[in-house]
Amino acid sequence: MVSTLDDAIVTQSQRPLLGMNQSELTAWVQAQGQPAYRGKQLHQWVYDKGVRSLADITVFPKNWRQAMEKVSIGRSVIHYRSVAADETVKFLLRLDDGQIIETVGMPTEKRLTVCVSSQVGCPMACDFCATGKGGLVRNLATHEIVDQVLTVQAAFEQRVSNIVFMGMGEPLINAQNVVAAVKCLNHDIGIGQRSITISTVGIPGQIRRLAKHQLQVTLAVSLHGSNQSLRTQLIPSAQQYQLTDLLDECREYVAVTGRRVTFEYILLAGLNDSEVHAAELAQLLRGFQSHVNLIPYNPISEVDYQRPSRKRVNQFTNSLKASGIAVSVRYSRGLEKDAACGQLRASKIEP
Structure with a gap:
């Protein structure tokens, strides 16, 4: 059970977002306190746009992107x-x-x-x-x-x-x-x-x-x-x-x-x-x-x-x-x- 946003980041960083399907990404964004529709947006940016960092997903709120900067998408x-x-x-x-x-x-x-x-x-x-x-x-x-x-x-x-x-x-x-x-x-x-x-x-x-x-x-x-x-x-x-x-x-x-x-x-x-x-x-x-x-x-x-x-x-x-x-x-x-x-x-x- 994660107690803080930082704990959530540390826990999730153990599994990069790349490789998750849309349902898994939706569950993840909801666990971070975001609305479900952001799961579809995240899926599109990871797989269709090939984004390398959550900070580059401009449709997300700036403060949330900054809070999530330690989360790994999983790009080489x-x-x-x-x-x-x-x-x-x-x-x-x-x-x-x-x-x-x-x-x-x-x-x-x-x-x-x-x-x-x-x-x-x-x-x-x-x-x-x-x-x-x-x-x-x-x-x-x-x-x-x-x-x-x-x-x-x-x-x-x-x-x-x-x-x-x-x-x-x-x-x-x-x-x-x-x-x-x-x-x-x-x-x-x-x-x-x-x-x-x-x-x-x-x-x-x-x-x-x-x-x-x-x-x-x-x-x-x-x-x-x-x-x-x-x-x-x-x-x-x-x-x-x-x-x-x-x-x-x-x-x-x-x-x-x-x-x-x-x-x-x-x-x-x-x-x-x-x-x-x-x-x-x-x-x-x-x-x-x-x-x-x-x-x-x-x-x-x-x-x-x-x-x-x-x-x-x-x-x-x-x-x-x-x-x-x-x-x-x-x-x-x-x-x-x-x-x-x-x-x-x-x-x-x-x-």
Whole structure:
């Protein structure tokens, strides 16, 4: 039971306003002695206008704004940004505790896609990925995930159309906050769930748990190997999660949600890009309601893998198509600015 206005501020500052829905914001303003209609105003300023401080909400009484100045909306600070030749922008965002995360805005003629992070760092240690080289620091809170989308939206002065959870971290290790963020992005910002993709390397039992939420998002599962031995070589955590068990869980996901699964497969020259590997992959996925997304490797300095030639990529693609597998190739954007798939890392570059 709070006894003073200052106590109310201290209590509420423990949970930033970003991430709350309109009903929660309305309850909050009423708890501060304000009329209920200010909840709708607050919701509009937080999500539609992307306000960073209650002091900037000019429709609120000045004295109340001043009294609420310690209340956190939950916005990050842009620590650094870089722009690639294809207009992809990589943002380093500084959080309240000083940690740095990355998010990427990828514009096209008709879309603005945001690649969001779900953790500071990543525990999965995939051999070809820069993010996992530094290990995991912590999960991101719901507001820290939603903030990334608002940051990109403001920077581009354009509404975000698509979101991919393919930045730093393994989303299903932070499933509670990721699901909450998806619901907030959908209900409060207005981004359709079918325009949101959650990517995972596969955590035992977590795909099954995700299915129970009945989200309409796209599930993207990172395979990267056409057999258990090869996959374990590239993804150390796969040693505890057999490929057959992962695929069984994916089939359950399809059955429960009615949504097909996308399988991501990074092509590494001379390692997993032969026609034998394509045939193995086709055999694994035959009869599966799925789509394969091939990603030619994006180089990082820590390892010596190579990107296959376009000829080899086309051969692999055509082999899958000949086996009746739905497939497409994604050449990542922002490559020269280390903003492409697998290149993200928390680097405290001084602006």
